[in-house]
Each structure stands twice: as structure tokens, then as C-alpha cells.
Amino acid sequence: MERNGSIEIICGPMFAGKSEEIIRRVRRMEYAKKKVICFKPGIDNRYSQDEIVSHNQSKKKSYVISSSKDIYKYLDDDVYSIVIDEVQFLDMGIISVIEDLASKGIRVIVGGLDLDFRGEPFTVTMEILARAEKVTKLSAICVRCGNEATRTQRIINGIPAFYEDEIIQIGAFEKYEPRCRYCHEVPHKEEIVKESK
Template identity: 35%
Template sequence: MVVSNYDAVRPGRIEVYAGPVKSGKTRELISRIEPINYLAGAMGVIIRPEVDTRTENLMSRYGTQSKIREIRVCERNPEKIISVLEGLKEPQLGVVAIDEVQFFEKGLLRVVQELSRQEINVVMAGLNLDFKGETFGIMGDLMAMSDEVTILRACCEYTSVRGNCGRPASRSQRLINGKPAHYNAPIISIDGSKQEEKYEARCLEHHLVHGRPD
């Protein structure tokens, strides 16, 4: 795979945007990669896991939508990303963006390193913590190997008789039928896949997980 060196996309760098739900991760990802559309001859590609079926095209909760080509890859077989990119036969590939990166299995670590060695910039966005408040999948490893990590925060959506909390939120609260999910519930559950399930951004004080072991 032949790669062009564009200073504007800082070839070979690995970057991660991490945070809870509704913290603007996808919006930041799109803002980071969209400028490549204005570089003569440059090309970017967005990789999304197949498990994320919320929208057909990459779009943030704030309505920001990308115009860059998207490719779906099975999260259980991230090694396929290399062959998919090689199949594009695109000599000007400058940046690969990966959204909802927490869903991919550990093989993605080798993929990211290989892309970086080929001087392809890799920009990723994902949840650093799962609904339990624990490291989500490979996110800890990805953040450790990155050249730049941006931690984003949302606003706590907890509501009481006193009103909304509104403090900086670092956690993702899973609610099932309006109640906090149990600690032993499955980790992967996409927002909108079940009518009775939803996610809220919460601060540490208002993040609740039933059945958490001592």
C-alpha cells in the first residue's frame, strides 16, 4: 500500500477521543478527519463495527455527519481491516478513522500499529468505560499506545426534585425500564436496540450499578 505524506494529517500518528455517552466523541472524530476532503488527492476512510446499527451513515448525536467513505467491518475480525484497505487500491490514503472502537477485539491493536508503520494516521473514538464504570474492552491498551488522547466529558443527566445535576459526567449509565442495569448484564448493548433501554451521561456520584461486588 503506497501512502502519501500530508503534513495536514500528521502521517503515522495514533489518536483517540474517549469519554462517556453524549460527550461528543463522534463529532470530534468527524471534525478531525473532514479536512482531508480539502486536500488535493488525499483520501480518508471511516471504519465502523457491524454491531453498531444505530445509523446507516456516521452521524453524531448533534447531527454532524461525515461525507467520507465508510466501511463496515466485523468487530470480531478486525484484522480484515488491512485487506479491505488494500482492496481499495487507493495510493493516497492518508487517514483511517475508527468509530465505536471499544467494540473491536484485541486484534485491532496490531492493525493500528501496522497502519501507523505505513504512515497512515489513525484516529479513533469510543467509550473508555463500560456501563459498570470499568475499562471497556481494548480501550485501555489503545489509549496507552496512542500519541494523543483526548478525554471528553458530558453533562450529568441525573434528575431529582432539586432539578438536573449538570456536573461534568465521566460515566455512562445504562437504564432498563428506568432502573440502573445489573452488574452482570451483558456489556455490549447498543442504544436504541431495545425500547425499554437507554443510556444517560452521569457524574461519579450519580452513576449507579446494582449488584456490584464489594
């Protein structure tokens, strides 16, 4: 059995270049004639349904999956690597899927947000971070002060999103920007976190 499987994760906030880094790794493997299969969850439709697309428009064809178990449908014996972008949107089953594939000798590369707009960890990403052989944490640049940005600021109708705002708000004008720890704003966070203790 092949013993060169592993899990690599590329995490960080939006605008840190995660998808570009994934595409770079895919290209390197493809130059070496390795078979790579890419996946992304169906929920991420920012640019394109069936491609991993970075903000600078590099692209890589990928299969859209709605459940982590769907990955098995696309695998065959000569797969060298599987790549999953936006992993934070997948179900928790992805943990056992990637552990299984890495144990079978596949190089697993995943990308995703480590923190949600509230500045709290996505459970899926957190689990993978702990299990990965190789962790790459990228940062962006804070639009307010120029510090290293590790958080994603969510803005709804022109003001910072509240802690209790729903993840998806229909009809609201939303945007996101990279911010540092000091400039990241989450109104109501302290009150709600205190109450729940």
C-alpha cells in the same frame, strides 16, 4: 518511507460529542484533499449501518467491518488517514492493525467509549489509550447534577442496570444517559467486586 504516522484516540462517555469530533477532523483533512477512509464495527446500528453519525446528525460514509483484519481490504497506496468509530466493539486484533498502519505512515484516528456501563474500562480502548500519541478525553454533562459526566448510565425498564446484567438484553426497554462519578449507579457492583477478590 513516510514518517508522519500516529495514533489518535477520542474517548469518553456517550453524549460527549466523540463522533462530532471525529467528523470535524475528517472534514479538515478532506478540505486539504487528503484521502481518508472510515470504518465502524457492524454491531453499532444505532442510526445507520454505513455511516458515522453523531447525535446532531452530521454524517460520514464508512465501511462496516466485522473483523479488524477487514481494514486491509480497503487500503491503497494513497491513503493518508484511517478513522474508526466505536472501536470498543472491535476484536483485540485491532491493536496490532493500527500499530502496523501508524508505523507505515498512516494517521490513525479512533473514537470509542473508555468505560462500559459498569464504569469499568473496555480493554480495547484501554490498550489504545496507552499506545496513542494523542489522547482526547471528552466529557458530557451529568443529567442529574450538572457536573462533568465521565460515565454512561444504563437504565433498563426504568431502573439502573445491575452490575451482572448482560450487555445485550433482548426485548428490554433500555436507555443511556451521561452521569458524573457521584450520580452513576451500578447496583450490586460493590458486593460482586468484593466477592471476586
